[in-house]
Protein backbone atom coordinates (compact mmCIF):
# COMPACT_ATOMS: atom_id res chain seq x y z
CA UNK A 199 0.00 0.00 0.00
CA UNK A 200 1.30 3.45 -0.85
CA UNK A 201 1.12 6.10 1.87
CA UNK A 202 2.55 9.49 2.53
CA UNK A 203 4.68 9.30 5.73
CA UNK A 204 2.66 9.90 8.92
CA UNK A 205 2.80 13.67 9.50
CA UNK A 206 1.05 15.93 11.97
CA UNK A 207 -1.32 16.97 9.16
CA UNK A 208 -2.26 13.37 8.48
CA UNK A 209 -2.90 12.87 12.22
CA UNK A 210 -5.22 15.90 12.18
CA UNK A 211 -6.98 14.50 9.10
CA UNK A 212 -7.37 11.16 10.85
CA UNK A 213 -8.83 12.85 13.96
CA UNK A 214 -11.36 14.73 11.80
CA UNK A 215 -12.18 11.49 9.94
CA UNK A 216 -12.74 9.81 13.32
CA UNK A 217 -15.34 12.51 14.08
CA UNK A 218 -16.95 11.85 10.67
CA UNK A 219 -17.22 8.12 11.42
CA UNK A 220 -18.54 8.62 14.97
CA UNK A 221 -21.09 11.21 13.79
CA UNK A 222 -22.04 8.94 10.85
CA UNK A 223 -22.63 5.99 13.25
CA UNK A 224 -24.86 8.30 15.31
CA UNK A 225 -26.79 9.13 12.11
CA UNK A 226 -27.17 5.41 11.46
CA UNK A 227 -28.44 4.95 15.03
CA UNK A 228 -31.08 7.59 14.23
CA UNK A 229 -32.08 5.63 11.09
CA UNK A 230 -32.08 2.37 13.11
CA UNK A 231 -34.68 3.80 15.52
CA UNK A 232 -37.13 3.89 12.56
CA UNK A 233 -36.67 0.11 12.25
CA UNK A 234 -35.88 -1.25 15.71
CA UNK A 235 -37.36 1.47 17.95
CA UNK A 236 -35.59 3.87 20.26
CA UNK A 237 -33.15 2.16 22.69
CA UNK A 238 -34.21 2.82 26.29
CA UNK A 239 -32.85 5.96 27.94
CA UNK A 240 -32.04 7.70 24.64
CA UNK A 241 -33.72 10.75 23.14
CA UNK A 242 -34.18 10.99 19.36
CA UNK A 243 -33.75 14.78 19.22
CA UNK A 244 -30.52 14.55 21.25
CA UNK A 245 -29.18 11.87 18.89
CA UNK A 246 -29.84 14.18 15.91
CA UNK A 247 -28.18 17.14 17.64
CA UNK A 248 -25.15 15.00 18.57
CA UNK A 249 -24.86 13.88 14.93
CA UNK A 250 -25.19 17.30 13.32
CA UNK A 251 -22.94 19.07 15.87
CA UNK A 252 -20.12 16.55 15.61
CA UNK A 253 -20.32 16.65 11.79
CA UNK A 254 -20.16 20.46 11.88
CA UNK A 255 -17.67 21.04 14.73
CA UNK A 256 -15.50 17.93 14.49
CA UNK A 257 -15.50 17.18 10.77
CA UNK A 258 -16.65 19.95 8.37
CA UNK A 259 -15.06 22.95 10.11
CA UNK A 260 -11.68 21.36 11.00
CA UNK A 261 -11.17 19.83 7.55
CA UNK A 262 -11.90 23.22 5.94
CA UNK A 263 -9.62 25.00 8.43
CA UNK A 264 -6.91 22.49 7.59
CA UNK A 265 -7.20 23.14 3.83
CA UNK A 266 -7.09 26.89 4.53
CA UNK A 267 -3.98 26.58 6.75
CA UNK A 268 -2.22 24.49 4.11
CA UNK A 269 -2.98 27.00 1.37
CA UNK A 270 -1.70 29.84 3.58
CA UNK A 271 1.53 27.87 4.14
CA UNK A 272 1.80 27.26 0.37
CA UNK A 273 1.39 30.98 -0.47
CA UNK A 274 3.84 32.04 2.24
CA UNK A 275 6.42 29.53 1.02
CA UNK A 276 5.94 30.78 -2.53
CA UNK A 277 6.42 34.38 -1.37
CA UNK A 278 9.56 33.29 0.51
CA UNK A 279 8.20 34.42 3.90
CA UNK A 280 9.48 32.57 6.99
CA UNK A 281 6.84 30.96 9.26
CA UNK A 282 5.62 33.30 12.00
CA UNK A 283 3.95 32.55 15.33
CA UNK A 284 0.52 33.31 13.79
CA UNK A 285 1.08 30.74 11.03
CA UNK A 286 2.40 28.13 13.46
CA UNK A 287 -0.61 28.66 15.75
CA UNK A 288 -3.09 27.58 13.03
CA UNK A 289 -2.34 23.87 13.48
CA UNK A 290 -2.82 23.63 17.29
CA UNK A 291 -6.01 25.69 16.95
CA UNK A 292 -7.43 23.09 14.53
CA UNK A 293 -6.51 20.32 17.00
CA UNK A 294 -8.26 22.26 19.78
CA UNK A 295 -11.34 22.73 17.56
CA UNK A 296 -11.54 18.94 17.00
CA UNK A 297 -11.09 18.23 20.74
CA UNK A 298 -13.91 20.63 21.63
CA UNK A 299 -16.17 19.10 18.95
CA UNK A 300 -15.49 15.64 20.43
CA UNK A 301 -16.04 16.85 23.99
CA UNK A 302 -19.43 18.34 23.08
CA UNK A 303 -20.53 15.05 21.45
CA UNK A 304 -21.45 13.02 24.60
CA UNK A 305 -22.94 16.17 26.14
CA UNK A 306 -25.32 16.64 23.19
CA UNK A 307 -25.97 12.88 23.03
CA UNK A 308 -27.07 12.56 26.66
CA UNK A 309 -28.31 16.05 27.62
CA UNK A 310 -29.02 17.89 24.33
CA UNK A 311 -29.50 21.57 25.07
CA UNK A 312 -30.72 20.66 28.61
CA UNK A 313 -29.41 22.18 31.85
CA UNK A 314 -27.20 20.16 34.22
CA UNK A 315 -26.11 21.10 37.75
CA UNK A 316 -22.33 21.61 37.92
CA UNK A 317 -21.01 22.70 41.35
CA UNK A 318 -24.47 24.02 42.25
CA UNK A 319 -24.81 26.05 39.03
CA UNK A 320 -27.30 24.96 36.38
CA UNK A 321 -25.66 25.14 32.93
CA UNK A 322 -26.25 23.66 29.44
CA UNK A 323 -22.82 21.89 29.20
CA UNK A 324 -23.07 21.14 25.46
CA UNK A 325 -23.72 24.82 24.74
CA UNK A 326 -20.79 25.92 26.94
CA UNK A 327 -18.35 23.62 25.10
CA UNK A 328 -19.74 24.68 21.69
CA UNK A 329 -19.25 28.33 22.67
CA UNK A 330 -15.61 27.53 23.56
CA UNK A 331 -15.26 26.06 20.03
CA UNK A 332 -16.50 29.37 18.60
CA UNK A 333 -13.77 31.21 20.51
CA UNK A 334 -11.24 28.77 19.07
CA UNK A 335 -12.54 29.57 15.54
CA UNK A 336 -12.12 33.30 16.29
CA UNK A 337 -8.52 32.57 17.34
CA UNK A 338 -7.98 30.82 13.99
CA UNK A 339 -9.52 33.76 12.07
CA UNK A 340 -7.22 36.23 13.89
CA UNK A 341 -4.06 34.18 13.26
CA UNK A 342 -5.17 33.74 9.62
CA UNK A 343 -5.52 37.52 9.22
CA UNK A 344 -2.08 38.02 10.72
CA UNK A 345 -0.47 35.27 8.61
CA UNK A 346 -1.97 36.49 5.31
CA UNK A 347 -1.62 40.25 5.93
CA UNK A 348 1.16 40.89 3.44
CA UNK A 349 0.41 38.11 0.94
CA UNK A 350 -0.77 38.79 -2.62
CA UNK A 351 -4.33 37.42 -2.56
CA UNK A 352 -5.31 34.76 -5.10
CA UNK A 353 -8.95 33.74 -5.77
CA UNK A 354 -8.78 30.96 -3.17
CA UNK A 355 -7.54 33.30 -0.43
CA UNK A 356 -10.28 35.86 -1.14
CA UNK A 357 -12.88 33.09 -0.90
CA UNK A 358 -11.33 32.02 2.43
CA UNK A 359 -11.48 35.67 3.64
CA UNK A 360 -15.19 35.77 2.78
CA UNK A 361 -15.90 32.35 4.31
CA UNK A 362 -14.19 33.19 7.63
CA UNK A 363 -16.01 36.54 7.71
CA UNK A 364 -19.36 34.72 7.28
CA UNK A 365 -18.39 32.19 9.96
CA UNK A 366 -17.71 34.95 12.47
CA UNK A 367 -20.77 36.98 11.40
CA UNK A 368 -23.08 33.96 11.73
CA UNK A 369 -21.63 33.01 15.11
CA UNK A 370 -22.71 36.36 16.59
CA UNK A 371 -26.24 34.92 16.65
CA UNK A 372 -25.06 32.24 19.09
CA UNK A 373 -23.96 34.96 21.56
CA UNK A 374 -27.31 36.66 20.99
CA UNK A 375 -29.00 33.38 22.01
CA UNK A 376 -26.70 32.87 25.01
CA UNK A 377 -27.41 36.38 26.35
CA UNK A 378 -31.05 36.45 25.28
CA UNK A 379 -32.30 37.83 28.54
CA UNK A 380 -30.53 41.12 27.78
CA UNK A 381 -32.30 41.34 24.38
CA UNK A 382 -35.87 40.23 25.17
CA UNK A 383 -37.32 41.53 21.88
CA UNK A 384 -35.00 39.51 19.62
CA UNK A 385 -36.61 36.41 18.05
CA UNK A 386 -34.63 33.23 19.02
CA UNK A 387 -35.87 31.30 15.94
CA UNK A 388 -34.51 34.05 13.70
CA UNK A 389 -31.13 33.97 15.49
CA UNK A 390 -30.84 30.17 15.15
CA UNK A 391 -31.78 30.41 11.49
CA UNK A 392 -29.19 33.19 10.91
CA UNK A 393 -26.42 31.04 12.44
CA UNK A 394 -27.35 27.89 10.50
CA UNK A 395 -27.79 29.72 7.19
CA UNK A 396 -24.47 31.56 7.38
CA UNK A 397 -22.72 28.43 8.63
CA UNK A 398 -23.94 26.30 5.71
CA UNK A 399 -24.22 28.77 2.82
CA UNK A 400 -21.58 31.29 3.92
CA UNK A 401 -18.88 29.32 5.70
CA UNK A 402 -19.05 25.69 4.44
CA UNK A 403 -19.98 26.46 0.83
CA UNK A 404 -17.65 29.39 0.21
CA UNK A 405 -14.68 27.82 2.01
CA UNK A 406 -15.23 24.67 -0.06
CA UNK A 407 -15.19 26.65 -3.33
CA UNK A 408 -12.01 28.33 -2.00
CA UNK A 409 -10.49 24.89 -1.32
CA UNK A 410 -11.39 23.83 -4.87
CA UNK A 411 -9.64 26.92 -6.30
CA UNK A 412 -6.63 26.24 -4.03
CA UNK A 413 -6.43 22.68 -5.40
CA UNK A 414 -7.26 23.34 -9.06
CA UNK A 415 -6.06 26.86 -9.76
CA UNK A 416 -3.64 27.98 -7.00
CA UNK A 417 -2.18 31.46 -7.38
CA UNK A 418 -5.06 32.47 -9.72
CA UNK A 419 -5.23 36.28 -10.08
CA UNK A 420 -8.62 37.22 -8.59
CA UNK A 421 -9.25 40.04 -11.07
CA UNK A 422 -11.07 37.80 -13.60
CA UNK A 423 -13.37 36.46 -10.86
CA UNK A 424 -13.86 39.80 -9.08
CA UNK A 425 -17.52 40.42 -10.12
CA UNK A 426 -18.60 36.99 -8.79
CA UNK A 427 -16.59 37.37 -5.58
CA UNK A 428 -18.18 40.76 -4.92
CA UNK A 429 -21.69 39.38 -5.56
CA UNK A 430 -21.10 36.69 -2.90
CA UNK A 431 -21.19 39.50 -0.32
CA UNK A 432 -25.02 39.39 -0.63
CA UNK A 433 -25.13 36.00 1.14
CA UNK A 434 -26.16 37.46 4.56
CA UNK A 435 -29.11 39.19 2.84
CA UNK A 436 -30.17 35.80 1.43
CA UNK A 437 -30.56 34.32 4.93
CA UNK A 438 -34.37 34.65 5.33
CA UNK A 439 -34.79 31.78 2.80
CA UNK A 440 -36.27 28.83 4.65
CA UNK A 441 -38.00 30.98 7.29
CA UNK A 442 -41.79 30.99 7.52
CA UNK A 443 -42.80 33.41 4.69
CA UNK A 444 -45.91 34.52 6.63
CA UNK A 445 -43.59 36.01 9.27
CA UNK A 446 -41.57 38.04 6.76
CA UNK A 447 -42.47 41.40 5.23
CA UNK A 448 -42.85 41.64 1.43
CA UNK A 449 -39.65 43.71 1.17
CA UNK A 450 -37.61 41.19 3.21
CA UNK A 451 -38.88 38.34 1.03
CA UNK A 452 -38.10 40.17 -2.22
CA UNK A 453 -34.62 41.10 -0.95
CA UNK A 454 -33.92 37.53 0.15
CA UNK A 455 -35.10 36.00 -3.15
CA UNK A 456 -32.99 38.45 -5.20
CA UNK A 457 -29.93 37.84 -2.99
CA UNK A 458 -30.38 34.05 -3.31
CA UNK A 459 -30.67 34.28 -7.08
CA UNK A 460 -27.57 36.48 -7.36
CA UNK A 461 -25.50 34.26 -5.03
CA UNK A 462 -26.58 31.12 -6.94
CA UNK A 463 -25.59 32.71 -10.28
CA UNK A 464 -22.20 33.81 -8.91
CA UNK A 465 -21.65 30.30 -7.55
CA UNK A 466 -22.54 28.72 -10.91
CA UNK A 467 -20.07 31.03 -12.69
CA UNK A 468 -17.24 30.10 -10.28
CA UNK A 469 -18.11 26.40 -10.61
CA UNK A 470 -18.01 26.70 -14.40
CA UNK A 471 -14.46 28.10 -14.19
CA UNK A 472 -13.46 25.30 -11.84
CA UNK A 473 -14.93 22.64 -14.16
CA UNK A 474 -12.88 24.04 -17.05
CA UNK A 475 -9.76 23.55 -14.89
CA UNK A 476 -10.89 20.02 -14.01
CA UNK A 477 -11.11 19.21 -17.73
CA UNK A 478 -7.76 20.82 -18.44
CA UNK A 479 -5.96 19.01 -15.59
CA UNK A 480 -7.97 15.77 -15.98
CA UNK A 481 -8.71 15.65 -12.25
CA UNK A 482 -12.03 13.89 -12.81
CA UNK A 483 -12.74 13.13 -9.13
CA UNK A 484 -13.75 16.78 -8.79
CA UNK A 485 -16.63 16.43 -11.27
CA UNK A 486 -19.12 14.82 -8.87
CA UNK A 487 -18.73 17.15 -5.84
CA UNK A 488 -18.67 20.27 -8.04
CA UNK A 489 -21.64 18.93 -10.04
CA UNK A 490 -23.59 18.48 -6.78
CA UNK A 491 -22.83 22.08 -5.81
CA UNK A 492 -24.14 23.19 -9.23
CA UNK A 493 -27.27 21.09 -8.64
CA UNK A 494 -27.70 22.78 -5.25
CA UNK A 495 -27.41 26.23 -6.89
CA UNK A 496 -29.99 25.23 -9.53
CA UNK A 497 -32.35 23.93 -6.79
CA UNK A 498 -32.15 27.28 -4.97
CA UNK A 499 -32.76 29.17 -8.23
CA UNK A 500 -35.76 26.94 -9.03
CA UNK A 501 -37.18 27.48 -5.53
CA UNK A 502 -36.78 31.27 -5.78
CA UNK A 503 -38.21 31.51 -9.32
CA UNK A 504 -41.21 29.30 -8.45
CA UNK A 505 -41.85 31.44 -5.34
CA UNK A 506 -42.46 28.22 -3.34
CA UNK A 507 -39.95 29.11 -0.63
CA UNK A 508 -42.15 27.48 2.01
CA UNK A 509 -40.86 24.12 0.64
CA UNK A 510 -37.55 24.92 2.33
CA UNK A 511 -39.46 24.64 5.62
CA UNK A 512 -40.14 20.91 5.27
CA UNK A 513 -37.70 18.85 7.32
CA UNK A 514 -37.59 15.94 4.79
CA UNK A 515 -36.56 18.31 1.96
CA UNK A 516 -34.09 19.99 4.30
CA UNK A 517 -32.40 16.68 5.15
CA UNK A 518 -31.89 15.85 1.45
CA UNK A 519 -30.69 19.40 0.67
CA UNK A 520 -28.29 19.46 3.66
CA UNK A 521 -26.72 16.12 2.79
CA UNK A 522 -26.41 17.12 -0.87
CA UNK A 523 -24.43 20.17 0.24
CA UNK A 524 -22.54 18.80 3.26
CA UNK A 525 -22.00 15.11 2.45
CA UNK A 526 -22.07 15.26 -1.36
CA UNK A 527 -20.40 18.65 -1.86
CA UNK A 528 -18.34 19.34 1.25
CA UNK A 529 -17.26 15.85 2.35
CA UNK A 530 -16.43 14.63 -1.16
CA UNK A 531 -14.82 17.94 -2.15
CA UNK A 532 -12.60 18.21 0.93
CA UNK A 533 -11.58 14.54 0.61
CA UNK A 534 -10.61 15.00 -3.05
CA UNK A 535 -8.68 18.20 -2.17
CA UNK A 536 -6.78 16.60 0.72
CA UNK A 537 -6.05 13.38 -1.21
CA UNK A 538 -4.69 15.49 -4.07
CA UNK A 539 -2.29 17.14 -1.60
CA UNK A 540 -1.25 14.01 0.33
CA UNK A 541 -2.68 10.74 -1.03
CA UNK A 542 -3.29 7.60 0.99
CA UNK A 543 -5.74 8.44 3.79
CA UNK A 544 -8.95 7.62 1.91
CA UNK A 545 -8.60 4.51 -0.28
CA UNK A 546 -11.16 3.88 -3.03
CA UNK A 547 -12.35 7.48 -3.44
CA UNK A 548 -14.37 6.70 -6.65
CA UNK A 549 -16.17 3.93 -4.73
CA UNK A 550 -16.80 6.33 -1.83
CA UNK A 551 -18.34 8.79 -4.31
CA UNK A 552 -20.64 6.05 -5.63
CA UNK A 553 -21.67 5.19 -2.03
CA UNK A 554 -22.53 8.84 -1.36
CA UNK A 555 -24.57 8.97 -4.61
CA UNK A 556 -26.58 5.93 -3.41
CA UNK A 557 -26.95 7.57 0.06
CA UNK A 558 -28.43 10.71 -1.53
CA UNK A 559 -30.75 8.73 -3.83
CA UNK A 560 -31.96 6.74 -0.80
CA UNK A 561 -33.13 10.00 0.81
CA UNK A 562 -35.39 10.90 -2.15
CA UNK A 563 -38.22 8.47 -1.22
CA UNK A 564 -38.27 10.09 2.26
CA UNK A 565 -39.21 13.49 0.73
CA UNK A 566 -42.71 14.61 -0.29
CA UNK A 567 -41.62 14.40 -4.00
CA UNK A 568 -42.09 10.63 -3.70
CA UNK A 569 -45.75 9.50 -3.71
CA UNK A 570 -46.59 8.07 -0.27
CA UNK A 571 -48.32 5.04 -1.88
CA UNK A 572 -44.98 3.97 -3.44
CA UNK A 573 -43.28 3.76 -0.06
CA UNK A 574 -43.56 0.18 1.24
CA UNK A 575 -43.36 -0.70 4.92
CA UNK A 576 -39.86 -2.17 4.66
CA UNK A 577 -38.30 1.01 3.21
CA UNK A 578 -36.78 2.28 6.51
CA UNK A 579 -34.67 -0.93 6.60
CA UNK A 580 -33.59 -0.36 2.99
CA UNK A 581 -32.74 3.30 3.83
CA UNK A 582 -30.65 2.12 6.79
CA UNK A 583 -28.71 -0.35 4.61
CA UNK A 584 -28.19 2.16 1.76
CA UNK A 585 -26.92 4.95 4.03
CA UNK A 586 -24.39 2.78 5.90
CA UNK A 587 -21.60 2.31 3.25
CA UNK A 588 -19.98 5.82 3.45
CA UNK A 589 -19.68 5.44 7.24
CA UNK A 590 -18.23 1.92 6.99
CA UNK A 591 -15.84 3.10 4.26
CA UNK A 592 -14.63 5.91 6.57
CA UNK A 593 -14.15 3.38 9.41
CA UNK A 594 -12.13 1.11 7.08
CA UNK A 595 -9.90 4.07 6.06
CA UNK A 596 -9.29 4.88 9.73
CA UNK A 597 -8.35 1.28 10.61
CA UNK A 598 -5.97 1.19 7.63
CA UNK A 599 -4.38 4.46 8.76
CA UNK A 600 -4.00 3.13 12.33
CA UNK A 601 -2.32 -0.04 10.98
CA UNK A 602 0.06 2.07 8.91
CA UNK A 603 0.90 4.18 11.99
CA UNK A 604 1.50 1.03 14.02
CA UNK A 605 3.76 -0.33 11.27
CA UNK A 606 5.72 2.96 11.14
CA UNK A 607 6.26 2.89 14.91
CA UNK A 608 7.43 -0.76 14.75
CA UNK A 609 9.88 0.14 11.95
CA UNK A 610 11.30 2.99 14.00
CA UNK A 611 11.59 0.81 17.09
CA UNK A 612 13.49 -2.01 15.30
CA UNK A 613 15.82 0.20 13.22
CA UNK A 614 19.22 0.90 14.77
CA UNK A 615 20.50 4.01 12.99
CA UNK A 616 18.68 7.07 11.62
CA UNK A 617 19.75 6.11 8.04
CA UNK A 618 18.34 2.61 8.54
CA UNK A 619 15.13 4.09 10.01
CA UNK A 620 14.70 6.30 6.96
CA UNK A 621 15.36 3.55 4.40
CA UNK A 622 13.00 1.13 6.18
CA UNK A 623 10.22 3.68 6.06
CA UNK A 624 10.78 4.39 2.37
CA UNK A 625 10.86 0.70 1.40
CA UNK A 626 7.84 -0.39 3.44
CA UNK A 627 5.38 2.36 2.76
CA UNK A 628 6.76 5.86 2.67
Ligand code: HEM
Nearest residue numbers: 222225226228229246250253254258517524525529585588
Ligand atom coordinates in the same frame (compact mmCIF):
# COMPACT_ATOMS: atom_id res chain seq x y z
C1 HEM B 1 -21.95 9.88 6.84
C2 HEM B 1 -23.14 9.60 6.74
C3 HEM B 1 -24.30 10.35 7.35
C4 HEM B 1 -25.40 9.74 7.88
C5 HEM B 1 -25.64 8.24 8.03
C6 HEM B 1 -26.30 10.79 8.30
C7 HEM B 1 -27.55 10.61 8.87
C8 HEM B 1 -28.42 11.60 9.26
C9 HEM B 1 -29.74 11.40 9.81
C10 HEM B 1 -30.38 10.01 10.00
C11 HEM B 1 -30.28 12.60 10.08
C12 HEM B 1 -31.66 12.89 10.69
C13 HEM B 1 -32.68 12.79 9.60
C14 HEM B 1 -34.07 13.19 10.02
O1 HEM B 1 -34.24 14.08 10.86
O2 HEM B 1 -34.99 12.57 9.47
C15 HEM B 1 -29.31 13.61 9.72
C16 HEM B 1 -29.48 14.98 9.87
C17 HEM B 1 -28.49 15.89 9.67
N1 HEM B 1 -27.21 15.64 9.23
FE1 HEM B 1 -26.48 13.87 8.60
N2 HEM B 1 -25.73 12.01 8.02
C18 HEM B 1 -24.50 11.80 7.44
C19 HEM B 1 -23.61 12.78 7.03
C20 HEM B 1 -23.68 14.11 7.36
C21 HEM B 1 -22.65 15.10 7.12
C22 HEM B 1 -21.32 14.81 6.43
C23 HEM B 1 -23.10 16.29 7.64
C24 HEM B 1 -22.41 17.61 7.72
C25 HEM B 1 -21.13 17.83 7.53
C26 HEM B 1 -24.42 16.05 8.20
C27 HEM B 1 -25.21 17.01 8.81
C28 HEM B 1 -26.52 16.82 9.21
C29 HEM B 1 -27.38 17.90 9.66
C30 HEM B 1 -27.00 19.38 9.81
C31 HEM B 1 -28.63 17.33 9.94
C32 HEM B 1 -29.89 18.03 10.40
C33 HEM B 1 -29.99 18.07 11.88
C34 HEM B 1 -31.23 18.79 12.34
O3 HEM B 1 -32.10 19.14 11.52
O4 HEM B 1 -31.34 18.95 13.54
N3 HEM B 1 -24.73 14.72 8.03
N4 HEM B 1 -28.19 12.96 9.23
